[in-house]
Amino acid sequence: MNYIDKTRQKIGIIGGGQLGKMMILEAKKLGFYVTILDPTKSCPASSIADQHIVADFDDSKAIRELADKSDLITYEFEHIDAEVLKELEAEDYKVYPTARSLEIIQNKYHQKTLLKQNQIAVPDFIKAEVIEDIYKTGDDFGYPLMLKSCTGGYDGKGNLVIKNETEVEKAFHKLAGEKNPLMVERYIPFKKEISIIAARDLKGEMRVYPIGENDHQDNILFETKVPAEISAELKNKAESLAKEVLEVFAGIGIFCVEMFLTENDRLLINEIAPRPHNSGHYTIEGCVTSQFEQHIRAITSLPLGDTGLLRPVVMRNILGSGNEGEAEIIGLESALEIKGVKVHIYQKTISRPGRKMGHLTVTANALKIAAEQALKASQLIEIRGG
């Protein structure tokens, strides 16, 4: 017969955290077979994956095993050895997003350089190879300055604000500038931080989600409100920017494009993630097609789904509180009493202060109501080390 049953494709995911778990929940609706690779036996995705290769993320033999068991490979986080993925691609394995996209994105200096080369606005930045580079940039840009590790950072880890000249040396050593590549960025006092989840498929088709407005606490996302309260003009600009970014990186699957809205209404790209993103969790209840289903559709050559917003929606993270220890969930009942509240528990065995243990989403007829209910619910539920 002359057709391909797309659901016969086996999907391999590098990483079995909450993003992997939420990908699988969608992949299973469509009937796909999924194997994960994750070093933690009891990782969030483990109980719903068809197979679990328990191995380190830098175990190239294990990644190859995953590729052999799968028709295509994707990943839920960006700190993977791109060289291994490149080798696989050279042998005709399918890796989405491609190793090339990943390689550029995982080095922030290369990421921003490519954006700049394509006339996409980013905060001014300079490579910081030696301490003197920072002093020079300080004279140039003024203080405060952002110092960043070019690789390996997440949730603000690897980023430092240098308030003035006296902090330069300490900051350089703290981020181990002697051995790690660093970069300096102009500090951007922004009005809002927004993010756009966007999907691009193998044919280059793109779909953009409604814009989310993000709030961070201690560099970790704690709230996303959708739709963002910005002008229609800015909305259009932001959407075009997101599409340009996906074109530049030849993205396949879901990407997250974080932007600053500056005090004089400019949009600057802050960071790109080549995967479903925390600030896109609202799409599960808020949109016709969730970011996770969209990712699965894109990488399996199924058509992209409707990204329309069903109702205003607010997402809040549930971070570990109290001590480190076996996770205990307190107040789930009271949180679920509130109208429109949905709770996602990631099933991480151990809770640590600040660790992402779950999230909650509230949809309502008005954003104000959703935000109020989300605040209330997040004050009632707690996950902590017992």
Add this chain to the structure above:
Amino acid sequence: MNYIDKTRQKIGIIGGGQLGKMMILEAKKLGFYVTILDPTKSCPASSIADQHIVADFDDSKAIRELADKSDLITYEFEHIDAEVLKELEAEDYKVYPTARSLEIIQNKYHQKTLLKQNQIAVPDFIKAEVIEDIYKTGDDFGYPLMLKSCTGGYDGKGNLVIKNETEVEKAFHKLAGEKNPLMVERYIPFKKEISIIAARDLKGEMRVYPIGENDHQDNILFETKVPAEISAELKNKAESLAKEVLEVFAGIGIFCVEMFLTENDRLLINEIAPRPHNSGHYTIEGCVTSQFEQHIRAITSLPLGDTGLLRPVVMRNILGSGNEGEAEIIGLESALEIKGVKVHIYQKTISRPGRKMGHLTVTANALKIAAEQALKASQLIEIRGG
């Protein structure tokens, strides 16, 4: 510490078909541990369950093993030996819905008798122990008549329409009336068949879903449209009826109440299912809380969720076509091209003509559009034995 972490409860499900699978997909969002009992190793729920006891549904030892592994037991279909569940309850195992509810419902004659005793309108019915009972009822009600097996029927199996007196004997033998308990019902020429999904928790709290309008083909549900196009008065009546039914059966969890809307605008109860139901699949995309999440919430003592409709929605079943054989999915891509279409593939290995292999759901701003898109999508997708 003085609290109960509800998500530590382990859930046991008798049955690992599509209903079990969809229950698990919701249970996993909330972080529950789930064990299933199903004789088929590759049943739809198997790949996402934490544990799978491969055993027959009437294997009382296996059911006891499931109970021992779980803090509470539920089921996805009603043809289970209620005696085993009663024994478990007597030993303080938790079974939801209770064995008593199940026992009455699984015998249609007992089900309707209890409804009638509680002044809830049902089609007239009579027990048919011998052929003469049917002739007598024929004289009384007139023809056509409905002949039904009191136990074991589903999807119209076990039901027969007797057009006239000459068909009585054949019908009685066809349903094996010599050994199986049968009943005769007055044939109801109805305007519409509607169903209400309703939930009741352990405290007796109830939530009712928007009314669905059902169409059957060859006695199998093929389409549900929501909201049903009936007057506000009838809507209120139907909702009250559904609540009365749940009270009468002391239901715990999700129940489906199927009703006939007669030509003179009366509402008669057709059938009750003590579980999530095919005609409630629209709640996954159409409502704030799906029937599956609601069921999990109810049986784990979590508060019931919002049953509000997000948008008009149409669900269509995808039944096996062609021959019996290994399932092949054709046209998934074209179906997903249509705006608002969501496809659920149950992952049954073998397709048989008429077997429920999946379903599709379309949400849209107007019911008419959703219905048109659902029709189009269902003409494009096909699952058949290869």
